[in-house]
Amino acid sequence: MKKVPTLDIRRYDTDRDAFVAELGAAYREFGFCCISGHGIPKDAIDGAYDVFKAFFALPDDVKRKYHIAGSGGARGYTPFKVETAKDSKFADLKEFWHVGREIPRDSKFADVMPPNVWPTEVPGFKEKGYGIYEALDQLGARVLRALALHIDLPEHFFDDKINVGNSILRPIHYPPIEQADVPNVRAGAHEDINFITLLVGASAAGLEVLTREGDWLPITSEGDAIVVNIGDMLQRLTNHVYPSTTHRVTNPQGDGARKPRYSVPFFLHPNPDVVLDVLPSCITPENPKRYPEPITAHEYLMERLREIKLI
Template identity: 30%
Template sequence: MGDCVIEPEQDYKGRVGDDPPPYIKMPQNIWPKDAPFLREGLYNYYSHVFPLAMKLVRIFALAFGLEEAALDGIFKFPITGMRALHYPPMPKEECGTIGLGAHTDFSWLTMVLQDSVPALEILNKHGQWVQAAPKPNSFVCNVGQYLERQTNGRFVATVHRVRNQTGERRYSLPFFLTPDPDANIHALDSFIAAGERPQYEPFNVGDLYIRRVLPARHRHPTSVKYRDVPESEWKYELLYG
């Protein structure tokens, strides 16, 4: 869910006093009609976690040596997404198998709310997998690929995986925050030493986003629809039909 600034519950127009980008013409979320409580419950949670994420953006700005509101301009209409993930229970002989392979998040920041079943593991700088044990009333916050690029590699995207060793059913609610698709981002000057070149070239958020999303969601109707479109012509607007 999320991902669409014209969903009524997200109300970005009321928040920033501005209109969404013109290419966003239709909601992207499809909700099950026989479970209306699902949309209500998830959006209630979303309405709390999104403002918290935006507060963290300002805290990051201060940590970067910038003015508190310095990053607000690239988060007017951010790409926000939330997933309700269910990992089914496993038979004893399958405990310890990988439920979700090692990866980094294609976001700026990810906030993960877990239930009490331990399964999330983080790869530390020594190449060892350590458990991110669930703690009540807390989030696991992962640095995403966009934040790594913006900090010139100083903040490294978190490599993580899911490996359930208990066999118990598990739920998690990751929330993904990424800057506006129209934003152009470069490595911040405060992370580039004198005489040093940036590790990453400047990039457009939307262009980079669609180059990751379309190949990853190869069975999604949007990916199927534009399968024959040359990559040089891919634009973020394609996601909105």
């Protein structure tokens, strides 16, 4: 049976050519790879999960204080059963919170990247939540350097395209499923919008990726590994050399359905003004240019948020 590989990113410094080749091969095949050896302390991950769980345990009326109507959920709280996967009839069985990048309020991106809100009821939420945001942001930049080398770009090609990226940390709570025949799933089959997604410490099984052959392949990470997958913006930029793969979170069977599930994806986005135009190095006679019209990252994001009913 096929398996999404786990690769140790420390090899980027000790065995670079082989690591880049293996990483590139994993992404070309699956659009997914598990990254170990990333150096993010377990205490930092566990501490972030603790404050996120404490927030989701608050009474509904307290959580809803942090729901910002009309914002598309860009910051703060999004209640249960709001987001709906593209082309799905049923809303996802989840509630979530959004942490964005802290930028100066006189930044040219201030109008599209609002200030964060922080729940005062949970001590340490800001410190632990933003700490894991920054750690995943830095790890994502390292992964992108390896991905750049694999497609013959300069190592630091992406650095100045993500340094003010509209990236989002999204702690998610999937509550216990009480009824047996619910038509909704925890997260419907979808692709991510952004450059890459880093998923840290999923607390239970359920994540599945659609293979090229049309089979659903479960992904379970080993040890400290973080699941990292390609999003649609990078797929577009690389002319599908790096595919953005359909994935879902299934409902567990039996007793597992009565347990909550938590996960914390980090959606690494480019800077809002980055133009997504197919890279010349990714156009070949066998893979002609698929996207004749360039689009900015922000315009593309707005298109997609409308599709999934967040704006």
